[in-house]
């Protein structure tokens with residue numbers, strides 16, 4: 001490539017979405033579907049077309065992370081994943097220490113493919129354990145037991161240089177004491193990274209319908225708060241402090257790809273429903289927004305069969321929308337993402353990206369309320385422990401206080 005590689009900033013990532021699962025969990029509203037048969041030989045050229053669409057629009061970028069997400073991408077034939085990585089290597093320089101994550105379910109069929117995925121280049125596995133209690137797993141509609149999940153994690157750790165697992169907390173009927181036991185069990189496995197998600201009722205899911213009818217009893221506010229505190233305290237004490245609302249890691253073992261989103265970097269998004277954020281100049285004729293946009297939002301067709309047809313047959317590789325984000329939208333997105341993290345929001349970056357800053361009186365008020373902390377000469381904003389509990393409110397107040405700053409030259413940082 002003629003343009004020199006750009007290494008500064010949050011990095012550049014490639015996300016690949018595999019939209020299929022063996023069964024649909026009743027709480028999940030991800031773009032994931034259960035189908036009789038997937039014709040992998042059709043999906044390969046479609047993904048390749050989409051990768052080819054992104055490459056010329058991100059010249060000079062070195063891939064620092066790749067994330068195969070889903071759905072259940074560990075159901076991909078390993079040869080398909082290998083072919084995608086090979087094409088990425090031809091299209092972009094890959095960083096020497098590129099992080100390549102695969103999401104996986106702990107069923108035995110998928111465990112059988114772990115070695116082949118590692119041989120293809122995957123160096124980080126993210127396993128959907130969800131619970132370490134068989135009754136809870138059954139209620140979540142999972143098709144594996146706790147013992148199988150632990151066996152999958154132990155195997156993953158032997159095969160991949162890095163491994164993490166997901167747990168869901170604040171589940172129906174869950175009590176803080178039970179959660180404490182479960183977390184103790186999780187920590188005994190000595191993970192270097194854990195994602196702990198609080199169960200959310202997503203519209204249109206069976207769980208949501210049950211909840212609406214009063215047939216799903218979620219823990220009350222006090223119990224939920226107790227579980228939140230237990231999670232943060234126990235994991236921090238075990239050397240895995242939170243680096244984002246739901247993510248915990250030993251220092252240096254954070255997921256680089258997710259950090260890229262929260263730091264508002266550039267990324268390609270390939271596959272049904274995938275999103276991407278590209279430099280504003282990447283796509284000609286996309287500047288329908290205001291002057292001075294620094295980001296393009298790229299959205300792909302969500303429905304798998306339709307995406308496949310478009311990606312195989314039409315120009316544009318399954319992409320349905322390319323929108324130039326207005327400076328205020330850029331500011332809002334950066335605010336929303338960065339305040340989820342321990343490192344927080346960098347105001348100099350906010351100004352450079354969007355030409356906006358946050359009005360001082362609102363910062364002073366949130367600080368006085370103990371919800372926000374500033375550091376680095378007021379240039380860095382982080383939510384405090386108390387602020388994280390009401391993060392939506394903090395972000396809404398900061399968003400209302402965003403105002404354009406005169407004479408700022410916007411930069412694609």
Ligand SMILES: C[S@@+](CC[C@H](N)C(=O)[O-])C[C@H]1O[C@@H](n2cnc3c(N)ncnc32)[C@H](O)[C@@H]1O
Nearest residue numbers: 027028030070071072105128166197198199200
């Ligand atoms: C896209 S899923 C992929 C993982 C994989 N398919 C699995 O289920 O093991 C990523 C994670 O999102 C979390 N998740 C999905 N729906 C959720 C919900 N309604 N509330 C909380 N967490 C959820 C689960 O922990 C899941 O592991």
Ligand code: SF4
Nearest residue numbers: 021024025028032071
């Ligand atoms: S939680 Fe995972 S396995 Fe379950 S439906 Fe969602 S993506 Fe599929």
